[in-house]
Amino acid sequence: MKPNIEHVKKLVYETDDLYVKMIDWPYEEGIICYFTTLVDGGELNKQLALLKRQAEAKTQNWAISAASSSYPYTDDKLQNLLSLGETALIFPQANIIVAINLKKEQARTTDEPENEHVITGSHEGFIENKDTNIALIRKRLLRADFVVKNIYTGNKNSDIVTYAYIATVTDPQLVENIDKKLSAVSSDEFFTPGQLIEYVEEHTWSPFPQLLVTERPDRVASNLLEGRIVLLMDNSPTAVIGPVTLFSFFQTPDDFNSRTLVGSFYRLLRIFSLITAIFLPAFYVSVVSFHSEILPIEISKQVKLAINEIPYRPFLEAILLEVFIELIREASMRLPTPIGQTIAIVGGLVVGDAIVSAGLVSNLMVIVVAMTAISSFVIPSAEMNMTIRILRFPFMLGAALFGFFGMVIGLLLLFIHLLNLRSLGRPYLSPVIPFDFTRFKDIFVRLPFLRFLRSTKKKGVRE
Amino acid sequence: MRIQKGIIIVILTLLLSGCWDETQYKDLTIVPLVGIEGEEGDITTMFAFPTFQNGKIEYSSSQGKGVSTRAARSDANHQTMEALDMAHLEVILMSADLAKTDFAPSLDMFFRTPRNRITSYIAIVEGEMGTYFNPPGNLKSEISYYYPELLRTVVLYSFGANFTLQDAMKTMFDPGIDLALPYLRINEETGIPKVVGSGLFSKQRYTGVTLSSSESISAVIMADKLNKYARITFEWEAKNTQITVNVMRVKKKWTIGTDTITASYHLDVAVEEYAPHNLHEKKNREEAAAFLKTSFKEHFDAVIKKSQEAESDILGFGRKVRAFHQELWNKGDWQQTYANIPIQVEVDVRLKLTNIAE
Numbered sequence: 001m002k003p004n005i006e007h008v009k010k011l012v013y014e015t016d017d018l019y020v021k022m023i024d025w026p027y028e029e030g031i032i033c034y035f036t037t038l039v040d041g042g043e044l045n046k047q048l049a050l051l052k053r054q055a056e057a058k059t060q061n062w063a064i065s066a067a068s069s070s071y072p073y074t075d076d077k078l079q080n081l082l083s084l085g086e087t088a089l090i091f092p093q094a095n096i097i098v099a100i101n102l103k104k105e106q107a108r109t110t111d112e113p114e115n116e117h118v119i120t121g122s123h124e125g126f127i128e129n130k131d132t133n134i135a136l137i138r139k140r141l142l143r144a145d146f147v148v149k150n151i152y153t154g155n156k157n158s159d160i161v162t163y164a165y166i167a168t169v170t171d172p173q174l175v176e177n178i179d180k181k182l183s184a185v186s187s188d189e190f191f192t193p194g195q196l197i198e199y200v201e202e203h204t205w206s207p208f209p210q211l212l213v214t215e216r217p218d219r220v221a222s223n224l225l226e227g228r229i230v231l232l233m234d235n236s237p238t239a240v241i242g243p244v245t246l247f248s249f250f251q252t253p254d255d256f257n258s259r260t261l262v263g264s265f266y267r268l269l270r271i272f273s274l275i276t277a278i279f280l281p282a283f284y285v286s287v288v289s290f291h292s293e294i295l296p297i298e299i300s301k302q303v304k305l306a307i308n309e310i311p312y313r314p315f316l317e318a319i320l321l322e323v324f325i326e327l328i329r330e331a332s333m334r335l336p337t338p339i340g341q342t343i344a345i346v347g348g349l350v351v352g353d354a355i356v357s358a359g360l361v362s363n364l365m366v367i368v369v370a371m372t373a374i375s376s377f378v379i380p381s382a383e384m385n386m387t388i389r390i391l392r393f394p395f396m397l398g399a400a401l402f403g404f405f406g407m408v409i410g411l412l413l414l415f416i417h418l419l420n421l422r423s424l425g426r427p428y429l430s431p432v433i434p435f436d437f438t439r440f441k442d443i444f445v446r447l448p449f450l451r452f453l454r455s456t457k458k459k460g461v462r463e
Numbered sequence: 464m465r466i467q468k469g470i471i472i473v474i475l476t477l478l479l480s481g482c483w484d485e486t487q488y489k490d491l492t493i494v495p496l497v498g499i500e501g502e503e504g505d506i507t508t509m510f511a512f513p514t515f516q517n518g519k520i521e522y523s524s525s526q527g528k529g530v531s532t533r534a535a536r537s538d539a540n541h542q543t544m545e546a547l548d549m550a551h552l553e554v555i556l557m558s559a560d561l562a563k564t565d566f567a568p569s570l571d572m573f574f575r576t577p578r579n580r581i582t583s584y585i586a587i588v589e590g591e592m593g594t595y596f597n598p599p600g601n602l603k604s605e606i607s608y609y610y611p612e613l614l615r616t617v618v619l620y621s622f623g624a625n626f627t628l629q630d631a632m633k634t635m636f637d638p639g640i641d642l643a644l645p646y647l648r649i650n651e652e653t654g655i656p657k658v659v660g661s662g663l664f665s666k667q668r669y670t671g672v673t674l675s676s677s678e679s680i681s682a683v684i685m686a687d688k689l690n691k692y693a694r695i696t697f698e699w700e701a702k703n704t705q706i707t708v709n710v711m712r713v714k715k716k717w718t719i720g721t722d723t724i725t726a727s728y729h730l731d732v733a734v735e736e737y738a739p740h741n742l743h744e745k746k747n748r749e750e751a752a753a754f755l756k757t758s759f760k761e762h763f764d765a766v767i768k769k770s771q772e773a774e775s776d777i778l779g780f781g782r783k784v785r786a787f788h789q790e791l792w793n794k795g796d797w798q799q800t801y802a803n804i805p806i807q808v809e810v811d812v813r814l815k816l817t818n819i820a821e
Contacts, residue, residue: 292488293550293578297611300493300551301513301520307489308515314487403484 003073003092008033011079018082023048023089026055031090038085040104047100051089063098070098107132113215113237115382120257122218126237130162133217133232133239137164140221145169153185161185161196162232169227174243177425178229193238196231200242202422207390209383210423212241212248219253229424243424245431247443249384250274255446264445271444273375277388280375281322282399282407284368285314290403306362315400317361321369322396324351326389329373491548495607499532499569500558500592506569508535509596510547511607522605524596532572549573552583553611555628556595556647559662562587562669567635573628581629584614586645587662587669595647600654609656617645617658621710622679624688635667638797639781641770643682646673663775665798672773674766681762682770685728686778687713694735697758707736708755711815717780719788724780726767727809730759733816742817755812763808771806774798780806 008020008031020033034044047067054062063070071077073095081088081099089098110132112118113125126133134148145167150160161182165175178200185199193213201210214220215237220230223241231240250270255263287294288307295303310317328347332340352370356363372392379385391414398406421428431439441447498509511524525547527539540547552573557566573579588595595606602609617623623645625634634642642664650657661679663672674682680695693710712731717724732755734742741747770777781797794800 288488289485291578292486292491292493292548293580295551297493297495297551297553304488304493304513305515305518305520309518310489 003031003078003090005031008078008090011075012082025091026052028091028093031092032087033082033090034087035082035085038104039087040102043102044087044100047102048089051098051100063096067102068098068100070096073097105129110136116214116216116219116252116380118216118252118254118257121253122216124217126215126217126239128235128237130160130232130234133237134162134164136217137220137224137230140217141166141224146224149179151179151182151185153182160234163229164224164232165229166224166227169225170229171227174229174424178231178242182231193231193233193236193240196233197240200231200240200424202425203420206417206421207387208246208418208421208428209249209381209387210242210244210421210428212244212381213238213383214241215239216253222253243422243426245423245426246418246428247432249381250379252380260446260448267446268444270378270380273378274388277372277375277379278392278395279407280368280372281318281392282395282410284365285318285396286399286403286407288314289400303364306364309359310362311359313400314365315396317365318369318396319393321355321361321365322372322393324355325369325373486548490545491550492543492545493551494547494549495551495553496556496610497549497552497554498556498558498588498592498596499535499566500561501528502561502564503566503568504530506530506532506535506561507592508532508539509592510536510539510543511596511605512543512547513605513607514544522607524606532569533575536572549576550578550580552580553607554614555583555585556588556592556610557585558592559587559589559646559669559671562644562662562664563671565667567632567667570628570632574632582627584611584626584645585628585631586610586614586626586647586658588647588656590649594649595656598649598654598656600650602655613656613658614645619690619692620680621683621688621690621693622658622676623661624683624686624690635664637782639776639783639785640779641665641775641777641798643674643679643775643777644669645679661777663770663773663777665774670773670775672769672775674769677762678766678769681759682766682777684710684713684730685715685726685763685766687715689713695762696736697755699754701754702739704738705736706734706751706755708732709735717783719780719784719791721788721791723805723807725807725809726763726778726780727811728759728763729811729813730755731813731815734814734818737817740819742814743819748814748817752812752814755814756810759810759812760808763810767806767808771802774802776801 005020005022009018012018015035017035017037018033019036020031023030023032032048047065050065051063051068054065071081073090073092078088078090078097081097085101085103087100087102089100090096091098107127107129110124110127112123116125124136126136138146143166146164147167148162148164150162153161163175163178163182181200197211197213198204203210212223220239220241224230228241228243231242250267255267258266288303292300292303307314312320324347328344331347332343335343348370352366355361356366376385376389379388395407395410398410400406402409418429419427419433427434430436431443492512492514494510494512496511498511499506500509501507505528507526507528509524509526511522513520514523525539525543527535527537527542529535529538536547549572555570555573561569570585573583574581598606614626623643625631626644631642631644634640643661644664645658646660646662647656648659649655658676660673660675661682663670663674677695680693683689684693689710689712694707695710696705696707699706710730710732714729716727716729718727734751737751739747742751776798781792781801784797785792791800
């Protein structure tokens, strides 16, 4: 059946934002159709004039231009092109579609991402348009070996996942591995990077993020240079970086913009915050329910005074307050800023004070939980920060059951898990285990950049 | 099905087990001070501890009797609100009468439990233990604060050394060295407990002989166990003045012969107080050094004399003898040998600091 206007309308279930008209063309009549909501009409007119001139000149590939291409006509192809926002020019006699790609851009500006502020350095951030995002990366790399590959997932060939890497730096096996994994994905409803990550990562049930998520092009570019692969999706400002190690989550671009000593101090502080965020409440519970002998005599009286009249076990006390803090966090996160701040003040100050004077929780516990909460927010990655906050509950349970012994058992299990963890096939605890001294040095302190460059020259590119 | 079974087993294990060792801190009474008196088989133990009520710290004490220290503690436990916990013990006071008997088993309790501190100080008191727990004078502080701070000062100013529970027991059971513990007495004028010197032990018993406080410092200097300060004041009668020196460094050299011991000391001292103020002149310095030399020798000789009378080798000559001079060691009981062997003391003093800015 030859396509006509009625047929085209039926194909898109007679939606009202479809523009479909007959159009005069040299040699034969055509049908032009596009979604008015997705296509820029003014630009389209210019493109049509260009194509018409080419058609009149009777060149062989008159339909090919910078923004157009031609396909044999099928109903599926037409539906696909329309839904991707392209303009379809149908020639029923020749049975071809000329597709013109002139999407109307609905993009916000490339502002700095809300949750990844830096003090000095680039303030650009990814937006919901993938092409812009790739442009932001390319602008920073400016080299021919930066490769962008598209993979179509889903049955309708409409969802595109892009992965990018630097060909001369990245391990080809890694690229092949990613390609295989992404090609195997088949899902029609595939919207968020979170879903994408679940397809790519190996340990879905692990609490630890195995891929780094960022909205900063400078972070992506520096990771690419270190031999990692970046996954991008259309309509999402989030880039997914892998393979990563546990320690990648504790570094920020700010480290490299600050002085060596200062950067090192804050890097160490972050590692310390990791320890307090996981273990502090468990340590407190252990001490007051099992190992009070380790308290120095001077503080022991104050501790005793604080907890003497608390009706609950320290474990319940800790759970109560931890849950309370999580509630405040969760409540204030999605509220508009002014209300969020009010909640934080009411929750943190007013209720925190009242809960102590009511005798439900000791004031030491408030200090411990507050310190823990602050430590967990120091960790630069939002995902790792969540993980750490979840992790302290099992440790508290272990501490409440067996004291330090319980904590050690928990730590043992944690290490067994971390040692088994792989991020895209690479060990998660590298370079600590397996040990690599040249890279190990750079984890806990930030070494001067120049010296660092010299060492990489000798050892090859670091990963 | 297997998974369900597994989950049930895990939950049951968690609910039915665990918390064996739990000792909730809020259910314990921390005891910083213990007093032991009586004799083996009939021990009276006194405990001083803070109590916590309505957000206030108050101090209380409790007493128990029993055949051993542990039995006495159990007895005291029945008269105390919360369980008495020795994990924060700071000071053990022992009556001189108990110290004169075979008292080591009475201290066994403090070693038996791993959570107990063994770095608590141990000291001897003269007379009834009760008066030290309720001193007649006004301490202006609580006894459970007073004694630990007092004994910390003793260490800081080198009035005594090595009298933590751990060191004391180690020293006591070492055949080559004897123990000296701080000796407390109630000051008759003020009614406040005071460290009056060190009680000398021979083997595992207190001899009843005490060194005065200046002799105690001398003993610490002779054993080269100085802490931050070791101040000693001499009356310089020839010049009609006093001189106070702080010993900064001690070099000791013990030469042990077959039937005599020579202990030579080289002391570096700083002058802390000297009213004539003329030590910047070399002549005066030499004069002062010569005076200090004889004064120190007098003090040191007194220490040796007293310890020999008490058959108490507090300086530990026996260790060196045991290690390098077997023929002397094997002569018989070391404490007897020590009491009878002539010991020559030689002192050399060097004024390192005069604390005068010219």
